[in-house]
Amino acid sequence: MPPIEFQRYAVIGSGAVGGLYGGLLAQAGAEVHFLLRSDYEHVAANGLQIETPTGNFHLDNVHAHGSVDSLPACDVTMVALKSTSNDRLHELLAPTTRDGGIALVLQNGLDVELDTANVVGLDRVLGGCCFLCSNKLGPGHIKHLDYGRIVFGEYVQNHTDVTERVQKIADEMNAAGIDAHGTADLAAARWRKLMWNIPFNGLSVALNASTKVLVEDPDSLHIVESIIEEVYEAATAAEVVIDPSMKEVTVEMTRKMVPYDSSMRLDYINGRPMEIESIIGNPLRAARKLGVDMPFTEMLYHQLKFIEQTRA
Amino acid sequence: MPPIEFQRYAVIGSGAVGGLYGGLLAQAGAEVHFLLRSDYEHVAANGLQIETPTGNFHLDNVHAHGSVDSLPACDVTMVALKSTSNDRLHELLAPTTRDGGIALVLQNGLDVELDTANVVGLDRVLGGCCFLCSNKLGPGHIKHLDYGRIVFGEYVQNHTDVTERVQKIADEMNAAGIDAHGTADLAAARWRKLMWNIPFNGLSVALNASTKVLVEDPDSLHIVESIIEEVYEAATAAEVVIDPSMKEVTVEMTRKMVPYDSSMRLDYINGRPMEIESIIGNPLRAARKLGVDMPFTEMLYHQLKFIEQTRA
Numbered sequence: 001m002p003p004i005e006f007q008r009y010a011v012i013g014s015g016a017v018g019g020l021y022g023g024l025l026a027q028a029g030a031e032v033h034f035l036l037r038s039d040y041e042h043v044a045a046n047g048l049q050i051e052t053p054t055g056n057f058h059l060d061n062v063h064a065h066g067s068v069d070s071l072p073a074c075d076v077t078m079v080a081l082k083s084t085s086n087d088r089l090h091e092l093l094a095p096t097t098r099d100g101g102i103a104l105v106l107q108n109g110l111d112v113e114l115d116t117a118n119v120v121g122l123d124r125v126l127g128g129c130c131f132l133c134s135n136k137l138g139p140g141h142i143k144h145l146d147y148g149r150i151v152f153g154e155y156v157q158n159h160t161d162v163t164e165r166v167q168k169i170a171d172e173m174n175a176a177g178i179d180a181h182g183t184a185d186l187a188a189a190r191w192r193k194l195m196w197n198i199p200f201n202g203l204s205v206a207l208n209a210s211t212k213v214l215v216e217d218p219d220s221l222h223i224v225e226s227i228i229e230e231v232y233e234a235a236t237a238a239e240v241v242i243d244p245s246m247k248e249v250t251v252e253m254t255r256k257m258v259p260y261d262s263s264m265r266l267d268y269i270n271g272r273p274m275e276i277e278s279i280i281g282n283p284l285r286a287a288r289k290l291g292v293d294m295p296f297t298e299m300l301y302h303q304l305k306f307i308e309q310t311r312a
Numbered sequence: 313m314p315p316i317e318f319q320r321y322a323v324i325g326s327g328a329v330g331g332l333y334g335g336l337l338a339q340a341g342a343e344v345h346f347l348l349r350s351d352y353e354h355v356a357a358n359g360l361q362i363e364t365p366t367g368n369f370h371l372d373n374v375h376a377h378g379s380v381d382s383l384p385a386c387d388v389t390m391v392a393l394k395s396t397s398n399d400r401l402h403e404l405l406a407p408t409t410r411d412g413g414i415a416l417v418l419q420n421g422l423d424v425e426l427d428t429a430n431v432v433g434l435d436r437v438l439g440g441c442c443f444l445c446s447n448k449l450g451p452g453h454i455k456h457l458d459y460g461r462i463v464f465g466e467y468v469q470n471h472t473d474v475t476e477r478v479q480k481i482a483d484e485m486n487a488a489g490i491d492a493h494g495t496a497d498l499a500a501a502r503w504r505k506l507m508w509n510i511p512f513n514g515l516s517v518a519l520n521a522s523t524k525v526l527v528e529d530p531d532s533l534h535i536v537e538s539i540i541e542e543v544y545e546a547a548t549a550a551e552v553v554i555d556p557s558m559k560e561v562t563v564e565m566t567r568k569m570v571p572y573d574s575s576m577r578l579d580y581i582n583g584r585p586m587e588i589e590s591i592i593g594n595p596l597r598a599a600r601k602l603g604v605d606m607p608f609t610e611m612l613y614h615q616l617k618f619i620e621q622t623r624a
Contacts, residue, residue: 206518207618217621219614226611295607299538302531306519309529 004175006030007168010074010096013081014039016134016263017106019142021150021178022078023050026059028176033063033071035092040066042139052144054177068092073099076169079116083107084273086115093119102165104128104152108197108263109278110190110286113155126166127186128152129193133260146258153183160184191235192242195250197279199227201264202300205274205307212259215251223296224251230294234287268307276304316487318342319480322386322408325393326351328446328575329418331454333462333490334390335362338371340488345375345383347404352378354451364456380404385411388481391428395419396585398427405431414477416440416464420509420575421590422502422598425467438478439498440464441505445572458570461491465498472496503547504554507562509591511539513576514612517586517619524571527563535608536563542606546599580619588616 006029011022014034026032027050036043044064050057065071074096079089086107097103097120104126105113113127129152133145150173153166162170162182173180183189200211207220214220228247235242267274280301287294318341323334326346338344339362348355356376362369377383386408391401398419409415409432416438417425425439441464445457462485465478474482474494485492495501512523519532526532540559547554579586592613599606 207615207622209618209622213622217618219617219621222614223611223618226607295538296611299535299608299611302534303519305531306521306529306535309531310519310521310525 004029004172006172006175007075008072009033010071010077010101011035012077012079012092012096013085014043015080016136016142017130017132018078018080019048019136019140020050020052020132020134020144021080021106021130021173023048023057023059023142024176024178025173026062027057028172030172030176031063033065033074033096035065035068035071037066039139040064046140049141050144051142052148053146068095071095073097073101075101077101077103079103079105079107081107082267082273083109083112083115083275083278086112089115090119097124100124102126104169105155106130106150106152107278108193108201108275109280110194110282112278112282117155122156125155126152126169127155127190129186129189131193133258135261135266145260149179149181151181151183151186151189153186153189155186157184157186185240187238188235188240188242191231191238191240191283192246194235194279194283195228195231195242195246196254197262198231198283198297198300199224200254201262201275201279202227202297202304204262204265205268206300206303210259210261210265211254211257215255221251226296227294227300230287230292230297231283234283234290234292234294237290237292238286264304268311271311274304274308276301276308280304316341316484318484318487319387320384321345322383322389322413323347324389324391324404324408325397326355327392327394328448328454329442329444330390330392331360331448331452332362332364332444332446332456333392333418333442333485335360335369335371335454336488336490337485338374339369342484342488343375345377345386345408347377347380347383349378351451352376358452361453362456363454364460365458380407383407385409385413387413389413389415391415391417391419393419394579394585395421395424395427395587395590398424401427402431409436412436414438416481417467418442418462418464419590420505420513420587421592422506422594424590424594429467434468437467438464438481439467439502441498441501443505445570447573447578457572461493463493463495463498463501465495465501467498469496469498497552499550500547500552500554503543503550503552503595504558506547506591506595507540507543507554507558508566509574510543510595510609510612511536512566513574513587513591514539514609514616516574516577517580518612518615522571522573522577523566523569527567533563538608539606539612542599542604542609543595546595546602546604546606549602549604550598576616580623583623586616586620588613588620592616 011018166182170182323330478494482494
């Protein structure tokens with residue numbers, strides 16, 4: 001197999017997800033440009049430190065950018081900032097996508113690609129779901145704890161197979177040791193991930209508990225399972241096919257997971273905005289349009305909005 | 313009108329409710345025996361201090377009892393301890409009801425009369441709902457903040473009118489300045505009160521907020537109103553007639569209420585068991601038997617059980 005010729009990548013939002021995947025691509029030899037904010041000075045001076053379950057490495061020379069002005073046009077721009085900052089996407093995405101490059105949206109939730117599509121157009125947007133436990137421990141310091149799969153595909157699903165440009169990125173990611181899979185059914189991946197994200201992100205804040213506690217206590221488990229059922233029913237109404245065994249698998253996977261604070265709980269604990277709308281509000285509204293009630297999810301949504309409002 | 317000849321009363325559980333109503337009856341001239349636990353020494357030595365919106369008074373000579381052994385047989389025993397202590401009812405009720413006296417259950421929730429009926433028999437049980445804001449500020453010190461109505465009647469509803477014994481107690485309470493009303497439809501009063509108790513007791517703990525905050529924030533208000541609707545639907549299924557305007561009245565009343573910590577929130581804050589089963593679990597199970605889903609109420613129930621379990 002000839003040595004792979006990587007495309008040029010940009011990472012907008014170089015946190016636990018963007019920093020990890022971008023770091024792995026750079027370690028494999030790709031040219032990866034990282035847009036940083038508070039970590040810029042540190043990473044420009046010291047590089048990136050990445051810990052993974054299979055080994056740690058340090059990237060000495062990182063293409064670190066403290067502002068969008070120095071970013072080059074790239075083939076692939078990974079959108080990995082929190083969706084609560086999406087009002088800044090026009091400013092952040094314009095430079096790297098100016099020559100027709102595509103955007104790969106790695107944000108949590110449903111229809112989070114729309115904000116990116118408003119900048120680059122629907123035909124240049126891919127979306128991806130990351131099934132991983134990863135935290136940023138400090139400036140330029142990422143710790144990947146468990147799992148790691150990324151499933152991504154075209155946001156506009158008018159292809160029956162994985163498209164060429166999706167497969168090309170998947171191949172490059174695989175070459176970098178990332179468990180990446182192209183899909184022709186992004187919606188299924190999105191809803192599949194919501195089965196975890198809605199109950200475990202939401203309840204970890206509403207009940208102030210780790211994922212481990214949530215699956216071990218019978219009362220919180222009842223709520224978790226009820227929400228998973230609601231998400232499954234909404235996905236079915238959206239004509240997304242998910243194997244029903246996934247409901248139980250989602251709980252079992254969490255039972256075996258390294259004890260973990262969800263991204264929403266970390267946001268809550270650290271006083272950052274929570275991704276309530278993208279993770280819970282958007283699926284709730286999509287289900288309502290399809291005539292599906294999600295009462296547990298709806299109550300959780302309003303509890304989280306209440307918590308966000310009253311903590312201020 | 314001839315001077316009233318009061319029956320002999322006992323108060324089992326001399327807290328914010330039992331202490332207030334028993335104190336008002338005693339102040340009016342009734343012989344009222346108070347069973348006390350931690351407050352016994354203080355009340356035996358210093359009497360009861362009662363503050364009300366219309367004036368304060370002090371009862372110097374109180375029939376205070378530190379154990380059931382000294383309690384006489386009484387005509388009416390008010391059961392005003394928390395329902396979480398109902399496993400002690402056999403021991404606590406036997407002395408005062410030994411000569412055929414009746415029990416008036418002033419506990420929160422639905423079907424809380426059954427534990428008392430197990431001791432004295434169904435035909436000797438009355439139940440009552442107290443619509444009041446009252447707190448115990450310290451040993452023998454009750455502060456009645458707002459409202460004060462008590463609506464009570466036969467637990468076994470095979471009478472079309474208010475029974476003689478219910479009216480007799482109502483007359484005595486009225487003579488003592490208590491806003492007491494006999495009813496032939498205790499179930500309606502119970503469900504009517506649950507429309508307040510379930511959302512405001514439950515959410516004040518689950519969302520850690522006062523009643524004032526719960527009605528002012530639009531997201532918590534949405535949950536409050538959804539739960540009120542569920543309780544109304546369950547009551548309707550139970551063939552209880554409640555005027556639909558009561559749904560809005562319940563919220564409006566709370567909006568105008570003196571800012572208030574619900575009894576469940578005070579229990580939570582002070583590390584005491586919460587009345588989750590009587591206030592929320594029993595109505596939920598009653599509704600389920602009638603084929604009515606109460607999803608918001610169900611989620612709240614499991615959240616509270618989780619909170620009670622994990623705080624330990």
